[in-house]
Amino acid sequence: MSILVGPETRVLVQGVTGREGEFHTRQSLEFGTRVVAGVTPGKGGSTAVDGQVPVFDSVLEAVDRTGANVSVIYVPAVGAPDAIAESVDAGIPLVVCITEGIPTLEMLKVVPLVEQAGARLIGANCPGLTSPGSRAKVGIIPGGIHRPGRVGVVSRSGTLTYEVVQALTDAGIGQSTCVGIGGDPITGTSFADVLALFRDDPETEAIVLIGEIGGSAEEDAAAFAARELPDRPMVAFIAGRTAPEGRRMGHAGAIISGGSGTAQAKVAALEAAGALVADTPSQIPELLRGSGVTG
Amino acid sequence: MKLQEHHARRLLGAQGLPVPPFRLATSADEVADATAEFLSEGVERVVIKAQVLVGGRGKAGGVRLAGTLAEAREAGAAILALTIKGIPVRRVLVAPAARIERELYLSAVIDRTARRILLIASAEGGIEIEEVAASRPEAMLRVHAHPHLGLLDFQARRIAMGLGLPRDLQRGFVRIAKGLVATMLAYDCDLVEINPLAVVEVPSPEGNRLELQCLDAKVTIDDSALPRQPDVEALRDLDEEDRTDRAAREDGINYIRLEGTIGCIVNGAGLAMTTMDLIKRAGGEPANFLDIGGGARADRVEAALRLILADPAVEAVLVNIFGGITRGDEVAHGLIAARQAQVRDVPMVVRIVGTNADEAHAILADANFITAESLDEAAVRAVAAARQPAPAR
Secondary structure, eight states: OOSSOSTTOOEEEETTTSHHHHHHHHHHHHHTOOEEEEEOTTOTTOEETTTTEEEESOHHHHHHHHOOOEEEEOOOTTTHHHHHHHHHHTTOSEEEEOOOOOOHHHHHHHHHHHHHTTOEEEESSOOEEEETTTTEEEESSOGGGOOEEEEEEEESOSHHHHHHHHHHHHTTOOEEEEEEOOSSSSOSSOHHHHHHHHHTOTTOOEEEEEEESSSSHHHHHHHHHHHHOTTSOEEEEEEOTTOOTTOOOSSTTOOOBTTBSOHHHHHHHHHHTTOEEOSSGGGHHHHHHHTTOOO | OBOOHHHHHHHHHHTTOOOOOOEEESSHHHHHHHHHHHHHTTOOOEEEEEOOSSSOTTTTTOEEEESSHHHHHHHHHHHHTOEETTEEOOOEEEEEOOEEEEEEEEEEEEETTTTEEEEEEESSOSTTHHHHHHHOGGGEEEEEOBTTTBSOHHHHHHHHHHTTOOHHHHHHHHHHHHHHHHHHHHHTEEEEEEEEEEEEEEOOTTSOEEEEEEOOOEEEEOGGGGGGOHHHHTTOOGGGSOHHHHHHHHTTOEEEEOSSSEEEEESSHHHHHHHHHHHHHTTOOBOEEEEOOTTOOHHHHHHHHHHHHTSTTOOEEEEEEEESSSOHHHHHHHHHHHHHTOSSOOOEEEEEEETTHHHHHHHHHHTTOEEOSSHHHHHHHHHHHHHSOOOOO
């Protein structure tokens, strides 16, 4: 039914008492997500979201008391790397970091800790992931745009992901899992990592990949898809065809440097790997239908 | 954030790298004064280099040599009169011209795929390095630094040997390579580049000897790290920043001015880039990139619209909001407030989806905004609106 999250998912929210943490946890609960704990050091013993979520001082205590197995982080950039480290140290196998603005060097330092713990980090600077079929919403993707189904979505963007998912849902095409890997140059999980998970998920019959300028993640994904998922239909959309060179377009990772990282190069790599590349988000559903996706 | 060469040289010097002395000048007279000081110290020739953040200075005539005061004054005047890729030259760096025996290339970058700092070196430094990297990748030596320990001595030695450096220069190279990575770590750089890292001849009592010197320096700082690098942020070159970009940055609004006539306000960087792409596809040209961020309140929306309307080139505005934590009604109130304060009557096409979208549409319909359902439609309408002659007032 999905990758990474499912019926056994028990979510812990780091930063649950902040404005964003509180808002999005409330939305997750309404969606049906099993949110079992929150962590804000110093506020242990209280509750959040109208008494629905018990708050603990540490991730270790929260895991011990609630069996949480996924963490989502809404902690500001200054404290987010430490929050990631705390979670993987406490044995959480999947950490989803929503936070934007973490310095690149901090991510370089924390990624090896995640690897050493055998855990998976998604993000940072990502909207999180949602599995509509299991009603698991770990992050900030609005619940109302989804429809359960068999198309896997993976994206570097936030609201552009919502735009695409809404287009799929409106066209009657449901999603197996939607994963936002984030817009920073260093991410915990790459496109190729998610494609590998989709490859092994019998419930994901086609893939939508949403990329943007900067780096080579789409090119790496194209090479991986050609080798590992040659028979799985893939439709892509790449944002930033009109972006100027040398400017950071919002996302820390969205920059064309010295001529490389252009949208055009990514489109070419994906097409060469057999993916169909849409010119607009609205074209994605018809390209999927053309590849044989039914619903 | 890009640093000027002279600031970059100082940062490298602070980390112990061999950076030759230099002086700065903003007029031909100052160039002559600096040259006189160097000549009196026994320097035979000076190099005069434009201090601008764009590349291609050499090819634009922004780097020149001078052996006499008259030559230096003339070269300085010429460079200070240049505009390179749209940037007027305001300042030059004057340094002793080295006797270059070899030019190497050395840089440190973030390798996104490996998730490590990558050190790149080449025995073929100089202005054609991009050509070398593209056509002969084997001429580029590469090593990843440890994420916590930085660059280790043996790694730097391996590179030094691969560059064919004589033994008496290898130790110096090891210090430089480690210093480069240390610079990266100390100042949260995305890029530190020395091109050329030159083997130069220096006079000494026993005759000339060779040593390594950094004859150029390019440093870019990770914008996300600026809050924790206030001394580095203070080095920002405001002269080379577009005035509106600067106002937006100081307001905390993510904005980049472009060349077109259709202003955009969007929540989300990927969606903002897509909106620009769709405007172009509909036959228009985006006037800017603007990401209003998540959860924007009315005052931020108002500030964003004011910024855009301050650009006289803007003939229409497209607002595209897909609201999660961002509320459509907040956006609508901000738009109305901003438009009320405007002198110019610029058509605005608004497309709001998501949280409180219905309320937003009701509020905007009452205020005579053009609304659109789909992003495709919004782009087409904005382009069409920009082409209409402005209504008579």
